[in-house]
Amino acid sequence: MLPPDDKKREITARARQRGIILNEDHWKLIAISYEYYDQHRTICTLRNLIKLSGLEKKQIYKLFPGNPIGEISQITGLPMPKEC
Amino acid sequence: MPGDSKEFPLCHELMKGRSPSHVRELSNSRYPLAMYEHGLATGETAYGHGGYISIPELPSGVAVRNSCRPEIIEESAYLRILPPAGGWLSAVTLEKLASCAETYGKGLIHLTSGGTIEIYTTREQMVPMVRELNAAGLDIGSTGNDLRCLTACCGPARCDMALIDAPALATYLGQRFIDEQQYPGYPQKVKSGVAGCPNDCIRAMMQKDHSFIGVYRDLPQINNEVLAAWQEAGGDLAGLIAACPAGALTWTGTTLAIVPNKCWHCMACINLCPAIRPGRERGVAWVAGGKYGHRGPQGPMVGYVLVPFIPVKDDDYTAIGDLFGAFLELWADNARKKERVGDFIARVGPLWVLKELGLKVEPQILLSPKRNGF
Ligand code: SF4
Ligand code: SF4
Numbered sequence: 166m167l168p169p170d171d172k173k174r175e176i177t178a179r180a181r182q183r184g185i186i187l188n189e190d191h192w193k194l195i196a197i198s199y200e201y202y203d204q205h206r207t208i209c210t211l212r213n214l215i216k217l218s219g220l221e222k223k224q225i226y227k228l229f230p231g232n233p234i235g236e237i238s239q240i241t242g243l244p245m246p247k248e249c
Numbered sequence: 250m251p252g253d254s255k256e257f258p259l260c261h262e263l264m265k266g267r268s269p270s271h272v273r274e275l276s277n278s279r280y281p282l283a284m285y286e287h288g289l290a291t292g293e294t295a296y297g298h299g300g301y302i303s304i305p306e307l308p309s310g311v312a313v314r315n316s317c318r319p320e321i322i323e324e325s326a327y328l329r330i331l332p333p334a335g336g337w338l339s340a341v342t343l344e345k346l347a348s349c350a351e352t353y354g355k356g357l358i359h360l361t362s363g364g365t366i367e368i369y370t371t372r373e374q375m376v377p378m379v380r381e382l383n384a385a386g387l388d389i390g391s392t393g394n395d396l397r398c399l400t401a402c403c404g405p406a407r408c409d410m411a412l413i414d415a416p417a418l419a420t421y422l423g424q425r426f427i428d429e430q431q432y433p434g435y436p437q438k439v440k441s442g443v444a445g446c447p448n449d450c451i452r453a454m455m456q457k458d459h460s461f462i463g464v465y466r467d468l469p470q471i472n473n474e475v476l477a478a479w480q481e482a483g484g485d486l487a488g489l490i491a492a493c494p495a496g497a498l499t500w501t502g503t504t505l506a507i508v509p510n511k512c513w514h515c516m517a518c519i520n521l522c523p524a525i526r527p528g529r530e531r532g533v534a535w536v537a538g539g540k541y542g543h544r545g546p547q548g549p550m551v552g553y554v555l556v557p558f559i560p561v562k563d564d565d566y567t568a569i570g571d572l573f574g575a576f577l578e579l580w581a582d583n584a585r586k587k588e589r590v591g592d593f594i595a596r597v598g599p600l601w602v603l604k605e606l607g608l609k610v611e612p613q614i615l616l617s618p619k620r621n622g623f
Binding site (some may be wrong): 167185211212215222226227230232235 | 303304305306428432433434435514581582622
């Protein structure tokens with residue numbers, strides 16, 4: 166479930182500001198995160214992201230360096246859980 | 250030495266005397282002594298809470314402490330280096346660490362109670378320092394919700410009690426699970442330790458989420474000739490018999506014997522008397538859930554002896570690694586957010602864990618689930 170086009174443009178711009186040029190794999194992870202949030206009202210954890218995407222943890226760290234879930238949250242605006 | 254006794258009088262008090270002084274070490278480096286003096290003067294540290302920082306190339310092993318006195322130091326960032334198992338560091342490695350601390354840091358190294366090596370530096374210097382450490386065969390990790398460094402006692406490289414090669418097992422697990430130490434992705438941190446025998450000098454059972462303890466399954470071996478010589482030299486036989494926690498040692502009048510079904514296979518008699526040596530059937534006990542931390546419903550706790558004996562033959566640790574990996578997956582999939590291994594096992598029950606892992610339930614797990622291996 167990808168966000169609407171205007172939201173996608175916003176996400177692309179925000180990612181670029183953070184030094185990330187979004188490719189197909191990035192969008193796959195973003196789509197999963199949106200879908201997960203829609204169902205569970207909380208951002209998808211790294212473990213779930215690994216399982217749902219089929220990508221390796223290391224790959225996800227390469228795509229969204231530092232703190233992948235934090236990056237996805239910053240870029241998409243999906244809120245982090247309170248403890249983070 | 251930076252700062253004279255007038256500038257930092259309280260620090261200078263702590264440098265007096267012949268015993269090693271931590272302040273002497275701090276003052277011989279570029280550590281900002283004014284920060285420590287502030288703490289001594291006010292009774293409260295000048296450092297604030299910190300956290301893990303995000304350096305794109307370095308997913309783990311980088312962290313920072315905030316400063317309450319930014320005019321002295323803005324923040325204290327540091328790298329956490331994975332230690333070689335068993336606490337073994339050659340002079341060459343120490344020199345490399347020293348040169349990195351000098352070049353990129355404050356000329357100061359911190360050996361943490363968790364077993365890692367920290368070097369204080371700045372965010373900008375981290376990537377070049379890691380490159381240099383990597384070239385010397387060292388790497389960073391062990392921060393955040395990841396598998397923390399694998400610690401071990403010195404093992405047979407130095408200790409005659411060793412029943413298994415603790416540093417070798419820790420190195421095996423460290424190498425097999427290196428990604429887990431460098432890419433955080435668990436619900437909480439996981440600490441692990443390996444002790445060569447139930448003496449557990451590194452106190453793994455009490456402070457590590459996972460400990461692997463060298464054990465023997467047969468009976469301790471008694472050499473009655475050596476025993477006679479020991480007694481002649483003043484060895485206290487009555488004291489030895491009284492020291493057995495299980496009352497398993499008996500004296501027939503001429504020989505010392507062990508009542509087989511009473512013996513706990515501990516180390517008490519072996520530690521006391523050179524005539525008693527550990528049994529020959531060696532393996533590893535897997536203890537899970539130990540922690541010192543007060544957080545979580547269970548507070549500090551000793552781990553559960555989940556598997557009392559995993560045989561180890563020809564230094565093949567594959568079965569232990571498989572079990573460790575399977576447990577980590579099970580825990581990570583079922584733990585609540587921030588739930589340490591001990592709190593998790595207490596909540597779901599050790600029998601559930603064993604069933605999920607397809608392991609046999611040993612009677613002692615039911616009778617005394619947390620009994621210290623010693
Ligand atoms: S735990 Fe056992 S093998 Fe390891 S150092 Fe202590 S006595 Fe020696
Ligand atoms: S190993 Fe422990 S329980 Fe067994 S005889 Fe020796 S002291 Fe007693």
